[in-house]
Amino acid sequence: MIWSRHNISSPSASADARMLWLLRGAAGTATALVLLIFLFLLVESWPALRHISIGRFLIDPSWNPGESMYKLTPMLSGTLYAAGGALLLATPLGIASALFIAYYASPRSASIYTRVVELLAGIPSVVYGFWGLTTLVPLINQLHPPGASLLAGILVLTLMILPTIALTAHAALFSVPPDYLRSAAALGISRWGMIRGVALPAAKTGIAAGIILAAGRAIGETMAVLMVTGNVVQHAASLFDPIRTLAANIALEMPYATGDHRAALFVSGLTLMLLVMMLWSLAAPLGRNRDA
Amino acid sequence: MPETVSVKSAGVHRDRFAQLTVCIAAFLVCAAFVWILSDLVRGGMAHLSWNFLFDAPRDAGRAGGIGPILVSTVLVLLVALTVALPLGWMTAALLAEYVSADGTFGSAARYSLQMLAAVPSIVFGLFGNAFFSIYLGMGFSILSGGLTLACMLLPILVSTGEAGLRAVPDAYRLSAAALGMSRKATLLHLLLPAAAPSLAAGLLLGIGRAIAETAALLFTSGYVDRMPGSLLDSGRTLAIHIFDLSMNVSGGDASAHASALVLITALLLINIAAIRLTAGWQRRKIVSE
Incomplete structure (x- = not known):
């Protein structure tokens, strides 16, 4: 059986060990990547953090890198308004979608609807932005010029984060033990009573985790928001005012930024990453509790 | 009463x-x-033709087609997959087969990959620009864009790969050990083929994410819409083409509509294939249990 040397069944300790080291190398690289990203953001934003005190990002009179004024607060408020507004709209819609799939729809329409939501999640952000620009913005312009506004950003973001909320909420509702629901039904509670009194409280943490993840996505979203919000650096006074978000600011100014300006953009990238990571570390334990 | x-x-x-x-x-x-879908179809159908798919763009994209742009998109995708697939699946194999889920390395790796999945794409763009384009000197190139995308795809590939490997019944591993197969052979010839549908679904999801991506490629693969001569040339992907036409080129809306229609069609097909694969795989698993 000499040919069995080449056979897969010949155990070889050294080949196994080599394989393990190869796998370890790959996994180590993958694990270290997030640190590398963090490191490079820090290194690139270091000049700005050294020359410009952190306070100036908050109290400078305006954002005008040409005259080295680096006020980030209007963009921070733009980001938070857009993300907050989108969450306000997408949360009820998303939870209602999950309830529709889980308790109201027939199996067939539930599977069609799930497919629609999944496809909605697959539409690229640049296409959402393009659609917003060619359809929503002219509509809003008829209502109240200029059209490219906080409202357009909120509507587009709502569509983009709704699938996240709907799919995670559905997963959470799906993992509610069926005994709970059967007991509720046996008590003669109405369908809405069962949903409000049993299903939603039991799925609460999973739904909350989904909402937080969606918030992270809304804060980090760039292209769609950039294309529909008008990109004026200001605190929005109404829904119809144009705004600029942190992420959009990076995409807009990065191509020509140099020196401190470039470093300031990396500072806003770092801020974004920290915001998203903070949200994520809020959501992670919630998800883990649900599994337990 | x-x-x-x-x-x-x-x-x-x-x-x-x-x-x-x-x-x-x-x-x-x-x-x-x-x-959304009907708007895109209505706006794009008129401009869409075979010539549009293969011609070079003229007049900043207002006329002509998207031939070189499709080539750049495919090249960026290939670079990303060539790097991300081995790295991702090897990591998945280690996490699923060699280290315990609650061990130090296992939990650290999972934590950092989940964090990576949460990083906004514009931040990947900043990182790619600073690291690949400038620090490693690749400039605005397809290579730099592809590598940036590879970083973005890793979490998806690892999590789908790991889930697929974990779903392979333990009886397979025990039988392989009883037959005296080495762990390497068990992994390569038994576990990975058994997990193939899940790996393929992850691959399709990854491709979907990659061709949809814009923000991470803006300052890594660049804007140039010529046919790329090598991987070190700048190349414009389809998503960036849509962005550029709608924001920077007045009168580019017809071409942008048609390009968006091409992109959406490709993504719908990929998503439907991925959903089919995962659904079929789940059904088979339930039957076999």
């Missing part, structure tokens, strides 16, 4: 109202989906 009757009818009313609200919400979501 009239009181109980009124309480009951209030409950019925609330039930009806809740049902109506939920159904209206679902209808709104479907309506939005149909609205």
Whole structure:
């Protein structure tokens, strides 16, 4: 059986060990990547953090890198308004979608609807932005010029984060033990009573985790928001005012930024990453509790 | 008894109202989906033709087609997959087969990969520009864009790969050990093929994410819309083409519509294939259990 040397069944300790080291190398690289990203953001934003005190990002009179004024607060408020507004709209819609799939729809329409939501999640952000620009913005312009506004950003973001909320909420509702629901039904509670009194409280943490993840996505979203919000650096006074978000600011100014300006953009990238990571570390334990 | 009757009818009313609200919400979501899709199809159909797919863009993209842009998109995708697939699946194999899920390395790796999945794409763009384009000196190139995308795809590939490997029944591993197969051979010839549908679904999801990506490629693969001569040339992907036409080129809307239609069609096909694969795989798993 000499040919069995080449056979897969010949155990070889050294080949196994080599394989393990190869796998370890790959996994180590993958694990270290997030640190590398963090490191490079820090290194690139270091000049700005050294020359410009952190306070100036908050109290400078305006954002005008040409005259080295680096006020980030209007963009921070733009980001938070857009993300907050989108969450306000997408949360009820998303939870209602999950309830529709889980308790109201027939199996067939539930599977069609799930497919629609999944496809909605697959539409690229640049296409959402393009659609917003060619359809929503002219509509809003008829209502109240200029059209490219906080409202357009909120509507587009709502569509983009709704699938996240709907799919995670559905997963959470799906993992509610069926005994709970059967007991509720046996008590003669109405369908809405069962949903409000049993299903939603039991799925609460999973739904909350989904909402937080969606918030992270809304804060980090760039292209769609950039294309529909008008990109004026200001605190929005109404829904119809144009705004600029942190992420959009990076995409807009990065191509020509140099020196401190470039470093300031990396500072806003770092801020974004920290915001998203903070949200994520809020959501992670919630998800883990649900599994337990 | 009239009181109980009124309480009951209030409950019925609330039930009806809740049902109506939920159904209206679902209808709104479907309506939005149909609205977006029909707008894109209506706007793009007129401009779409075989020539559009293969011609070079002329007049900043207002006329001509998207031939070189499709080539750049495919090249960026290939670079990303060549790097991310081995790295991702090897990591998945280590996490699923060699280290315990609660061990130090296992939890650290999972934590950092989940964090990576949460990083916004514009931040990947900044990192790619600073690291690949400038620090490693690749400039604005397909290579730099592809490597940036590879970083973005890793979490998806690892999590789908790991889930697929974990779903392979332990009896397979025990039988392989009883036959005296080495762990390497077990992994390569038994576990990975058994997990193939899940790996393929992850691959499709990854491709979907990659061709949809814009923000991470803006300052890594660049804007140049010529046919790329090598991987070190700058190349414009389809998503960036749509962005550029709609924001920076007045009168580019017709071409942008058609490009968006091409992108959406590709993504729909990929997504449907991925959903089919995962659904089929789950069904088979349930049957075999």
